Amino acid sequence: MSVDVELRHLRAFASVAHHRSFSRAAEELLITQPALSRTIAQLEGNLSVRLLDRSSRHVELTDTGAEFLVHVERVLATLDQALAVVSHRVTLRLGFSWLLPDPWTQQTVSRFEERTGATVALTRSDDPLQALRQRTLDIAVVRGEVDAPRGARVLHLFDEPRVALCSEHSDLTRLAQLDWTDVRYWPLVVNTVSGTTGPWSWPADQRPKRIIETSNYDEWLETVAAGRGIGIVPEVARRRTQHPAVRFVPLTNAPPSPVSLVHVPDAQRTLIRRFLDAALETAAE
Template sequence: MDVEIRHLRAFAAVARCRSFSHAARELSITQPALSRTIAQLEAALGARLLDRTSRRVEHTDAGAAFLPQAERVIASFDDALGAARGRATLRLGFSWLLPAPWAQLTISSFEESTGASVTLVRTDDPVQALQQGSVDVAVVRGDAARPRPVRTVPLYDEARYAVCARQNPLAGRDHLDWADVRHWRLVVNTLTGTTGPWSWPAEQRPTDIVETANYDEWVETVAAGRGIGIVPETARHRTPHPALRFVALTNAPPVPVSLIHLPDGPRSLVRRFIDSSLATARS
């Protein structure tokens, strides 16, 4: 069987989402159809690319080696289509929950002013995605140092909120002070989270920590009453979970929202997207 671009897209989506159900929604196909497509690809390559467990999907060693190559092929294919159609494409990476309405306003303004299109690419590691060439620019949160030659363009700051299960005693309060978070069990998303023990000075850090591997696990762990979480304000508006309650944080440092890009990317498009992003952030 020949390997087609749909096979690569299916594998890349599952590898990014670490979930067949989430990847199927992203690709707008049924989960059985997605499973068949992955099985066809593994059969054609003669290698198992993904390990499925009851909790999540992980790529095998072969899958980890194949993923960046598959993403490069997908990116080249999309670029070729864009060139043939006379319309350039900019790939915007993000790890979770694009800031609203900033993202929608920026994308609309950029596409209207340039005639180019924006393709959204969810990735667990935006820096790695840039370096592998699978995105042109990415939205990131936090102030972590990034390796050269990655460039950072600050946009604006988001307020932090505490979040807890509705039966948690915190749910009845109207605020929580940042210094008092250490007295609560803290649920941390180790993959893409913006708040963890590292967010406090050593002598003020929470010590009772529950670690989760991604945003979905984090949400359900907090909803199950295993502890409280800390999130940027975007999550307050974009996580309509009936079991969660959001509580204002006082004296909490904000979460910086930035764009990252490489200096040798598609400069004119990236530059114009940055200009649109900054204009939206200032408005």
């Protein structure tokens, strides 16, 4: 008898069986609950047997499902062992545009490499989403709103607070703080490629009247240092940026800046899933 069962079917079934929940399994697998339900239905249809008893409140294994799970777990464990043999030769390409979040990055990379034996290559790109489209990256760390490539998936990790930045000679240095609604009264320097703050960050009637555009973080920083305008940036820059000609000013009532991972499911799927697991664990700590 020829049965059309794929690895994704087995992983989906094992996850639902472990969590006794479609919603929690979908979160673990980073897919939607309807997609997970379809995958399980395909598996049961291909096998012509019911593996799970479903109700509105819980999910239970049938007797056949419980027996099948034993073999599925053995198959998945054997596969993971086989992958571990070659994992030390595998590299996951993690892209970013500027200043990776810390200590999240260091802890996540360390956790992932210890578990898999694979190596993470950190690759800076002015436009990591474009690099992802071109398949020169496997995962991209993206700040702010994400215009993800078609078919890509976005995993929100956490939010970062924002801070204002200005030249050492700016009148802004005389203020103890700057309110988000008062940014419009200052010329705003914007990184149009990978910046987290721009005119799009405010309603049309509250936007800064003068915008100075740059195309990467270094240009943005030097333009602010030259006194062309002020900048708004995640707080990580205050801890990590060493520039004698700029000053940081606390920013009040500013919306936080989201940090997300973006990936394309068809690229190194198993390795990416392991990295996402490590990323979420670190973010939750």
